[in-house]
Amino acid sequence: MMKLYNFFRSGTSHRLRIALNLKGLDYDYVAVDLRRDEHLGEAFRALNPQGLVPALVDGEQVLIQSPAIVEWLEERHPAPPLLPADAAGRARVRALAALIGCDIHPLNNRRVLEYLRHTLGHDEAAVAAWCRTWIAAGFAALEALLAADPARGDFCHGGSPTLADVYLVPQVESARRFGVDLAPYPNIVAVDAACAALPAFARAAPAVQPDAA
């Protein structure tokens, strides 16, 4: 069985739990406690020299970086698909995912917030404002892109979950944690609600993981 090295509150870990659940793949949950710096310890670094969760061990393969891992899962376990059948659709879904994965999430990562606090000396109010700034900028673009899609169903792209939803739901979870007002983003909120109604998403939520505080 696959082993997922992850942390309940990590957004990139959350993505993989959703993708694995959507594909109906069982996995062993291996908790890496970021609060105790386990990701920086020798045992985990032997698996991933970068010292970041998640990592997925699939047979002999050690896989790192959630964008690469979701593509691996899509290639190895194509059903149900998380990418559309047409090239234009795939480009759109990957763009929505990358908007979140490159332009929102990395800026609010734990190590970045620690740098703002400890190296640059900012207080929690400034850190929260920082997070809200990048989430709001990304969500405004995402909301415009969702609103402009005449073929959109209940999810980010069409009528079933794709990689874009795999990225969106953890980012909405994080936005709520940072106190972002979601009222300006009705399409995002609607997609998040449609996802939450599916067991694959519900079972992946941070709050119901074994290492949840």
Added chain:
Amino acid sequence: MMKLYNFFRSGTSHRLRIALNLKGLDYDYVAVDLRRDEHLGEAFRALNPQGLVPALVDGEQVLIQSPAIVEWLEERHPAPPLLPADAAGRARVRALAALIGCDIHPLNNRRVLEYLRHTLGHDEAAVAAWCRTWIAAGFAALEALLAADPARGDFCHGGSPTLADVYLVPQVESARRFGVDLAPYPNIVAVDAACAALPAFARAAPAVQPDAA
């Protein structure tokens, strides 16, 4: 012919110029001057609501987000391939690319540095230290991953350029601009030199673009 909306010094634009050149695809160079905030103007936002370069117009398709665009190019123009033929190789190349595209580049993006300067009031020394911190963390991991690969040739993965090199070269360019000491990363420096010797990379360099300062 395809139209590439881009800016000479943007790392994500630089990626696409390399990928297009490696695939032997001609394109019209459309300069979007970030110094004059053209990316935030109505004309460009009509193309990309996110207001970030690059965007690629390919026939009727408007493509945004460089990670999605390189996959589009790979699907539509498979020769020469920028991803390995085996799934494990693809996962590795995509992981190296994502390490740069998610964990290094977004933190040193123009809008982020402007926030550090103008909203948080940091001086250029603090901004440069910020950039060097994230480049050094990412390059240390990347160097370890390259060094640990027994099958590696002159490039990030094997003996010909892949998506990983498409991402690496612009990041090395940016590291040099921020004064990062590259001595601790001999494998990265060697890959960068191997790439620089190829016309596809040389022609994509910021300094030789029509809008270069």
